[in-house]
Amino acid sequence: MxxxxxxxxxxxxxxxxxxxxxxxxxxxxxxxxxxxxxxxxxxxxxxxxxxxxxxxxxxxxxxxxxxxxxxxxxxxxxxxxxxxxxxxxxxxxxxxxxxxxxxxxxxxxxxxxxxxxxxxxxxxxxxxxxxxSATDTVALLRLSRAGVSVIETVITDQSRAVGHTLAELAVPPGIVVAAVVRDGDPKAPSPGFELREGDVVLVVSHAATESEVHAAFQ
The missing domain is CATH 3.40.50.720 (NAD(P)-binding Rossmann-like Domain)
Structure with missing residues (x-):
């Protein structure tokens, strides 16, 4: 951006x-x-x-x-x-x-x-x-001592992740999907969790960049 x-x-x-x-x-x-x-x-x-x-x-x-x-x-x-x-x-x-x-x-x-x-x-x-909020994928927090970032990405109707489970996505190594916020309600997703339009995905990563997370979900 x-x-x-x-x-x-x-x-x-x-x-x-x-x-x-x-x-x-x-x-x-x-x-x-x-x-x-x-x-x-x-x-x-x-x-x-x-x-x-x-x-x-x-x-x-x-x-x-x-x-x-x-x-x-x-x-x-x-x-x-x-x-x-x-x-x-x-x-x-x-x-x-x-x-x-x-x-x-x-x-x-x-x-x-x-x-x-x-x-x-x-x-x-x-x-x-x-x-x-001007972008659909953004690093919210960087924990420099631990080398960890918290990255948020918003699933839109154009996102490749819509209708797919987390297990079906080519998620880069070194990241963990920590939570999915759906209709204001945070959820701890399993590999079989299916993503919908409007979902806010929170990813914890020590290696992946925003662009890599964007490529996986958008």
């Missing part, structure tokens, strides 16, 4: 850290030269200097081919402009914006290009969950 994060404050930087660590292609944009310089080499993302409210800056950051734009600046006006440009000019499929002032929340609608508005009071995990 290709992601542009506008605003390299604490929130934007953490989003870039999480999505970059999950092997997404992330570009982090901020107009503060010193802040951007301090982040170079310290986040798994390309760091660019510029005002993301300017179309040329967004284009240079890759908005024309981005799957997701996340506007996390400290100014609601900027987040709205960035969202509108991303959606209307660059046709970005998914745009998420942080609302700094609750009184402005009514503006953060599809009319301004915002697919999902996240209130300032919402915890960081809420914004991460919104961002990662």
């Amino acid at each position: 290709k992601v542009v994060v506008a605003g390299a404050g604490r929130l934007g930087t953490q989003i870039a850290q999480v999505l970059g660590a999950a092997h997404n292609e992330v570009t982090l944009v901020d107009q503060d030269d010193d802040r951007a310089a301090a982040l170079l080499g310290h986040v798994p993302a390309e760091v660019r200097v510029g005002d993301a409210c300017e179309p040329a800056v967004l284009e240079g950051a890759g908005a024309h081919s981005a799957d997701l734009v996340v506007a996390t600046t400290g100014e609601d006006e900027d987040n709205l402009v960035i969202s509108l440009l991303a959606k209307r000019q660059f046709r970005v499929a998914r745009v998420i914006a942080r609302v700094n002032d609750d009184e402005n929340a009514w503006l953060f609608t599809p009319h301004w290009g915002v697919d999902t508005a996240v209130p300032a009071a919402a915890p960081l995990i809420s914004l991460i969950e919104e961002a990662t």
Whole structure:
């Protein structure tokens, strides 16, 4: 997934850290030269200097081919402009914006290009969950000391796994299907468990990548 994060404050930087660590292609944009310089080499993302409210800056950051734009600046006006440009000019499929002032929340609608508005009071995990829902396979958690990742993949009507049991799938070695969430109810699947559209599969792996899990289920 290709992601542009506008605003390299604490929130934007953490989003870039999480999505970059999950092997997404992330570009982090901020107009503060010193802040951007301090982040170079310290986040798994390309760091660019510029005002993301300017179309040329967004284009240079890759908005024309981005799957997701996340506007996390400290100014609601900027987040709205960035969202509108991303959606209307660059046709970005998914745009998420942080609302700094609750009184402005009514503006953060599809009319301004915002697919999902996240209130300032919402915890960081809420914004991460919104961002990662833009893809059907994503690493949710990396336990670096154990070398283990928890990877989520969502079964859609186009998934090759629909109607097949776990035993029938060519699951890569080194992964374990830990749970399948169906209609909000987590289940511990057996090899004969048949997957359906809408199932959320949680995989624990010490070797397989997101792309390998995606290939097995999607």
